[in-house]
Amino acid sequence: MELTVCPECGRPAEILWRAVMPSTDGLVEHAKILCIDRHWFLLPTATLGLDPGGREIGSWW
Numbered sequence: 001m002e003l004t005v006c007p008e009c010g011r012p013a014e015i016l017w018r019a020v021m022p023s024t025d026g027l028v029e030h031a032k033i034l035c036i037d038r039h040w041f042l043l044p045t046a047t048l049g050l051d052p053g054g055r056e057i058g059s060w061w
């Protein structure tokens, strides 16, 4: 499980899934988060302070 902070209430929020979606800036990875107060958001992962693509991919290059 990955955790971040809810942008609305500042409490811990779980990252449910990530997906790469087209946007005006090209392909941007988004994440759906659900906080312990049941707020949910679909946000670019960059705004959550997460590593793009997650640590599973890593930086081999």
Ligand SMILES: [Zn+2]
Binding pocket: 006, 007, 008, 009, 010, 011, 035, 036, 037, 038, 039
């Ligand atoms: Zn919240």
